[in-house]
Amino acid sequence: MPDLTTLSRPEPIATAEKPALVGLSREELAEALVAIGVPAAQTRMRIAQLWHWIYVRGATDFGAMTSMSKALRADLDRHYTVGRPEIVSEQVSEDGTRKWLFRFPSRGAGRPVEVETVYIPEEGRGTLCLSSQVGCTLACTFCHTGTQKLVRNLTAGEIVGQVMMARDRLGDYPGLTATDGAAVPETGRLVSNIVMMGMGEPLYNFDNVKQALLIASDGEGIGLSRRRITLSTSGVVPMIPRTGEETGVMLAISLHAVRDDLRDELVPLNRKYPLAQLLEACRTYPGISNARRITFEYVMLKGVNDSLAEARDLVRLLKGMPAKINLIPFNPWPGTAYECSDWDQIERFADVVNRAGYASPIRTPRGRDILAACGQLKSESERLKIRERMALEAMIAG
Structure with a gap:
């Protein structure tokens, strides 16, 4: 469907003239x-x-x-202002998934920056997938976002601003109604869950992400339960304990491989924090229990990591840990060399994990037709070089 509309101290969203109060403690x-x-x-x-x-x-x-x-x-x-990010575009998938491209001030990037945010309506809940950075430094080879270089961190206000704008568009405030008949859950809150799984590595922008999530979970404001907020990391091991201690949100690990040699290739951060260190941080995550399991995300790549032997190794790797394994059919994007595993193979892989006693749901791909599915998010923002920035500023000045 076409567009409907074409680690520092947290800072507020700002317009050209006035700072915003959204996102302030x-x-x-x-x-x-x-x-x-x-x-x-x-x-x-x-x-x-x-x-x-x-x-x-x-x-x-x-x-x-x-x-x-x-x-x-x-x-x-x-x-001051209680402004919102600018909507550059809004797309609606045939399955009801929404993707917004939001624009924020440059803050040193040379020109305004853009990020993507996705809303996934389901029966009984609506999940908002938030971005934490413009671009990403991790360069995971299966991820579209990884092909966009890091431009800058988002501020706490810009992260909360994504929530506010989504709730505006969905009619999730008293007296508002959803725009253009948006697909929303039939009961309960329209934005009931938040996942930090959009553009960027949240733990490389910890202070701003922490402040945004504390605001989202504040009982006198947005009021989302911390059990309905999940932070996904590729494995920034030193920050994992602080995440549990200082935010209390659910943890998800972008795992995708059971051997260091393969994970080094798929998730290059593994070269710095290998599997043994990552799993130890998970086993000692504050608050981990059968009621607060860690989610391990495993993208299914045909002929790469989808053998039944790897399924058995995955079970051994997580033995004794309260965990859930989300199997994610690979979502293709322009230029990728990977293919999605055959559906029968994904089901066989899931059966091995399920028989070992771990919940292993196969995530239904959502929003593929608008590149809104897991691993497909990317904006066109690029950091300007100093010379380009000076030329742009001179042009603006006339």
Whole structure:
């Protein structure tokens, strides 16, 4: 279907003129309020009001925040924004999956940057797949995003902004309805689950991702259960304990191979943090239990990692660990040399894992027709060289 519309301290989303309050912690909101003359004694009350209007009601301008005085709303509007990312394009798959291309300010990249965000509606839940970086440094050979060089990290506000914009478009705030009859779950919240599985490696942008996920799980705001938030990593071992301790979200590991030599090829990060180190970090992940299992993602590549011997090795590798194995049929993208395993082979592989006592669902490919499936996300953002950036700025200046 065609387009419907054509590791630093967290920073707010910003327009050319004003910074945004979306993505700020309560402490940062207090600083922002004091900076425009709000008495320190009032900040706690004002923060509660802003938090409610921004994250519960989905207000997109200060004028709607009627529990605050007109004078304060005017002051806020002069200095800040509750803006959203710009939508460059919105695509809808034949299966109801939505993919947005969002645009953010350059922040040193030389030109505005773009990321993709995907919404997957299912019976009883709606999952939002968020990006954490523009591009990626990991260069996993089966992943389309890996062919795009890293441009920059997203800020906490830009990560939360993806959630806000998706909820706007889906009608997931009081008084809103879904745009153009969007496919949504029949019951419950429209955005009920978040997965950090979009563009980028979340643990290479830990501070911003952490702040965004704490906002998403805050009970007085967006209010998603931490058991409905999953962070997926390719295996940045030193950051895995901090993820459990400081965010409390579910963990997913982008595994894809059971031998170091093959994983070195598929996931080059394995050369730095090999399987033994990665699995030890998983076994000691804070809060791991049968109720909080680690998900291991395993993309099925024909003739590469899909033999029954590898299925048995996978079971031995994870023995004794509370785990679930998601088998992901490879989603092709332009220029890839890999093929998806035959469906019969995927089912045989799953049967070996299931008989060993591990849940091993085969992930139904979603949004393939709009390149929205797992491993297919990529934007055209590129970091400008200094000379190109100077030329662009000179052109803008006239």
